[in-house]
Amino acid sequence: MTEANSPDPQGPGPIAARDWIKVLSEYRDPSTFRSWFEVAVTVVPFVALWALAWWALSISAWLTLAISLCNAAFLLRLFAIQHDCGHGAFFRSRAVSDWLGRVLGVLTLTPYDVWRRAHSIHHSGTGNLARRDLGEISTLTVAEYRALSPLRKLQYRAYRHPVVLFGLGPGYLFFVQNRLPMGLMAQARYWLSAMYTNAAIIAALSLVVYFGGWMPVLLIFVPSTLLAGTAGVWLFYVQHQFETTRWDEDADWDLHESAFHGSSHYVLPPVLQWLSANIGIHHVHHLYSRIPFYRLPDVMRDHAGLSTVNKMTIRESFANARLHLWDEKSRRLLSFREAKTVG
Numbered sequence: 001m002t003e004a005n006s007p008d009p010q011g012p013g014p015i016a017a018r019d020w021i022k023v024l025s026e027y028r029d030p031s032t033f034r035s036w037f038e039v040a041v042t043v044v045p046f047v048a049l050w051a052l053a054w055w056a057l058s059i060s061a062w063l064t065l066a067i068s069l070c071n072a073a074f075l076l077r078l079f080a081i082q083h084d085c086g087h088g089a090f091f092r093s094r095a096v097s098d099w100l101g102r103v104l105g106v107l108t109l110t111p112y113d114v115w116r117r118a119h120s121i122h123h124s125g126t127g128n129l130a131r132r133d134l135g136e137i138s139t140l141t142v143a144e145y146r147a148l149s150p151l152r153k154l155q156y157r158a159y160r161h162p163v164v165l166f167g168l169g170p171g172y173l174f175f176v177q178n179r180l181p182m183g184l185m186a187q188a189r190y191w192l193s194a195m196y197t198n199a200a201i202i203a204a205l206s207l208v209v210y211f212g213g214w215m216p217v218l219l220i221f222v223p224s225t226l227l228a229g230t231a232g233v234w235l236f237y238v239q240h241q242f243e244t245t246r247w248d249e250d251a252d253w254d255l256h257e258s259a260f261h262g263s264s265h266y267v268l269p270p271v272l273q274w275l276s277a278n279i280g281i282h283h284v285h286h287l288y289s290r291i292p293f294y295r296l297p298d299v300m301r302d303h304a305g306l307s308t309v310n311k312m313t314i315r316e317s318f319a320n321a322r323l324h325l326w327d328e329k330s331r332r333l334l335s336f337r338e339a340k341t342v343g
Contacts, residue, residue: 046075113193126259137236242312320333
């Protein structure tokens, strides 16, 4: 992981995160043609692979499973497009963004309006120790963990274990938790979002079962959703859970500094970068979320200094899975073993 200040491309020396806002605002305008193009080159392969996997059932269940796992990549990209819709970054029209997001939410098993609100809370409070709630991966400080009872410590350790976070967690999140407006239960609009999404999912799956029985559900729908969900959870994890991330008490917290320095630049191979819709350029996205994902590479090309901020390779990212507790003294995310040695 590389940690560095980003130089101003128009002058010497580093500049504050807030000062990047004016620079990045030049990239916020979406192209209607490009946005619909990105939808088309994602939806068409997704539908085609679904159809191919269904057809392959007449040849081999294993072939069907293999195709469905490949299709998880396009499902992940559909979620990334839904993500941009939620930020109002994909179209100039908020209504078009929202309705596309709601349709895609049926495919991603994610009620759009519920997710948009939770994700907005995440963006508005990321890195704030007083606002670790909706839309976050639960993270305790060393002091908070030490104050827990033995049972609560065991629960937290289980929650943070990779088998739970990246194995059991994605299935629970997309198949169970997303069926209710968790964290927003008191507001009718979010109940409607969840229930309408659930009804559309049930209707779509009922048609699949009517025409093809349960095998397409078991060998196409479930595996592709689980793999896409696992990849999505992993990406969300490494975007903020790394050793030199940033957490502050409310009095010291700054929205822009936390967004910029508390988000990683996850360097992926070109194919994976395309399939994940450039979400690895997360430090720029968090600092200015209205930039369409297809313009993020333009930012990196024009302002090369940004490429060194919190830079993380795939190999380096695997080490983050062992980090669990934020140490306010050293300002590092530590493993449970490392936390035992700090005063």
